Amino acid sequence: MTAAMTVTTASVPKIGRHFRIQWEEAQKAYVLLYPEGMVKLNQSAGEILKRCTGEANVGDITADLEKTFNAQGLQQDVINFVELALQQKWVETT
Amino acid sequence: MTDLAEAQAAQDAATIGPPLWLLAEVTYRCPLHCVYCYNPVDFAKHEAELSTEEWFKVLREARELGSVQCGFSGGEPMLRDDLELLVAEAHRLGYYTNLLTSGVGLNEKRIDALKEAGLDHIQLSFQDSSREMNDFLSSTRTFDLKRRVADLIKSRGYPMVMNCTIHRHNIDHIESILQLADEIEAEYVELANTQYYGWAQVNRDQLLPSREQLERAERITNEWREKHGNKMKLFFVVPDYYENRPKKCMNGWGNIFLTITPDGKALPCHTARMLPGLEFPDVRTSSVRDIWYESEGFNRYRGTGWMKEPCSSCPEKEKDYGGCRCQAYMVANDPNAADPVCDKSPFHHKIVEAVERAQIAGNPQQVKPLIYRGPKESLQLDRPF
Ligand code: SF4
Ligand code: SF4
Numbered sequence: 391m392t393a394a395m396t397v398t399t400a401s402v403p404k405i406g407r408h409f410r411i412q413w414e415e416a417q418k419a420y421v422l423l424y425p426e427g428m429v430k431l432n433q434s435a436g437e438i439l440k441r442c443t444g445e446a447n448v449g450d451i452t453a454d455l456e457k458t459f460n461a462q463g464l465q466q467d468v469i470n471f472v473e474l475a476l477q478q479k480w481v482e483t484t
Numbered sequence: 485m486t487d488l489a490e491a492q493a494a495q496d497a498a499t500i501g502p503p504l505w506l507l508a509e510v511t512y513r514c515p516l517h518c519v520y521c522y523n524p525v526d527f528a529k530h531e532a533e534l535s536t537e538e539w540f541k542v543l544r545e546a547r548e549l550g551s552v553q554c555g556f557s558g559g560e561p562m563l564r565d566d567l568e569l570l571v572a573e574a575h576r577l578g579y580y581t582n583l584l585t586s587g588v589g590l591n592e593k594r595i596d597a598l599k600e601a602g603l604d605h606i607q608l609s610f611q612d613s614s615r616e617m618n619d620f621l622s623s624t625r626t627f628d629l630k631r632r633v634a635d636l637i638k639s640r641g642y643p644m645v646m647n648c649t650i651h652r653h654n655i656d657h658i659e660s661i662l663q664l665a666d667e668i669e670a671e672y673v674e675l676a677n678t679q680y681y682g683w684a685q686v687n688r689d690q691l692l693p694s695r696e697q698l699e700r701a702e703r704i705t706n707e708w709r710e711k712h713g714n715k716m717k718l719f720f721v722v723p724d725y726y727e728n729r730p731k732k733c734m735n736g737w738g739n740i741f742l743t744i745t746p747d748g749k750a751l752p753c754h755t756a757r758m759l760p761g762l763e764f765p766d767v768r769t770s771s772v773r774d775i776w777y778e779s780e781g782f783n784r785y786r787g788t789g790w791m792k793e794p795c796s797s798c799p800e801k802e803k804d805y806g807g808c809r810c811q812a813y814m815v816a817n818d819p820n821a822a823d824p825v826c827d828k829s830p831f832h833h834k835i836v837e838a839v840e841r842a843q844i845a846g847n848p849q850q851v852k853p854l855i856y857r858g859p860k861e862s863l864q865l866d867r868p869f
Contacts, residue, residue: 426605
């Protein structure tokens with residue numbers, strides 16, 4: 391993996407240029423839409439990605455998730471997922 | 485209606501997923517004359533296009549059921565003057581909107597209007613990497629125009645999705661097609677081998693590549709992938725004639741795809757209207773909900789219950805759902821048969837024979853003149869496929 395793929399708590403992820411995330415009532419899920427395709431997101435993926443607005447960093451996102459779901463120790467899970475999302479170009483980081 | 489029937493209907497609605505993909509074929513008209521055009525051979529008989537309002541109704545009703553990807557195709561969709569209105573309405577309803585175009589008619593003014601309307605993505609089709617072949621295969625002078633349109637698409641910040649239908653006459657140019665894709669900075673490239681429906685079926689023997697051609701093209705595509713990484717996403721689709729198992733056509737009949745033809749027929753796949761003995765519903769007189777969940781046209785080949793041997797007792801039936809109904813009809817003359825691409829089909833030899841002919845360069849079938857898609861040819865041929 392290149393250095394650009396390394397995600398830390400300071401990374402600020404934002405939905406990738408050619409992707410769009412939205413809630414789909416019919417599927418009861420968040421989906422990622424892109425040219426001629428769609429990924430149905432599971433709950434945790436959806437919750438993380440909808441927070442990737444280009445405003446919060448991974449640390450903030452984790453804190454918000456832990457608060458919302460009354461959970462602890464999510465840091466590594468979030469980092470792992472954002473790394474995966476980066477590879478898929480679902481998100482870009484700054 | 486009895487409670488039981490209602491409960492059953494509710495249960496069906498719960499098990500049949502929504503039509504996630506809506507393909508709006510807004511017109512069969514097209515300035516090009518591609519020899520592999522996927523429109524029905526008798527398209528010229530279906531002229532009465534849906535109005536703007538009727539398309540709005542389709543978009544609304546399908547969205548209510550859960551459609552979320554919307555493709556505007558044709559023919560050449562740019563020939564609809566109200567395309568911007570249709571895109572705007574689709575966007576407003578929450579669709580991800582895709583335009584599938586040959587580029588003809590896409591100028592600065594219209595691309596700006598489409599952007600304004602909320603269009604998300606444009607797929608541009610090329611016939612070949614060279615002006616000569618592109619123009620020969622489409623029987624038009626459109627190559628230079630397409631290059632300009634590619635720049636236009638890029639300049640408006642759209643992802644660049646290039647599509648090139650591959651067959652015997654351009655498959656040996658795969659390297660320069662990839663170079664062209666690179667030059668226009670394509671993010672996605674679809675090198676889809678011709679599927680033998682519509683006009684491609686009329687010209688099948690002239691279009692089917694040899695095994696050697698195919699292997700070479702695949703090798704070059706793989707090498708390109710290794711060299712260039714995932715800067716551009718490459719899709720290479722082999723013709724199913726070279727397989728022993730059919731594809732899971734449309735991801736299953738009436739499973740996620742809903743096509744609406746220019747004249748308002750609802751189809752599980754854009755070629756299905758050729759099938760005999762099956763009435764497909766009309767969006768002018770039925771709601772999309774009734775069409776998707778209740779109509780005979782959509783229910784006939786859903787799941788596996790309709791199958792006969794060799795499919796019905798086959799352990800792989802959930803994997804491919806017996807393949808393509810249109811191919812079964814065209815090759816085995818029976819829409820309920822196994823897709824003859826399958827080597828368990830008693831008609832598989834017909835596929836094998838076509839493939840064998842493709843290995844002999846210059847055989848009489850292959851050098852027949854190509855038939856170009858056009859309204860005159862459509863009426864002359866006067867047949868469904
Ligand atoms: S395949 Fe060619 S002729 Fe057919 S609709 Fe597309 S551009 Fe037009
Ligand atoms: S017999 Fe039918 S179900 Fe089995 S693999 Fe062949 S086409 Fe598919």
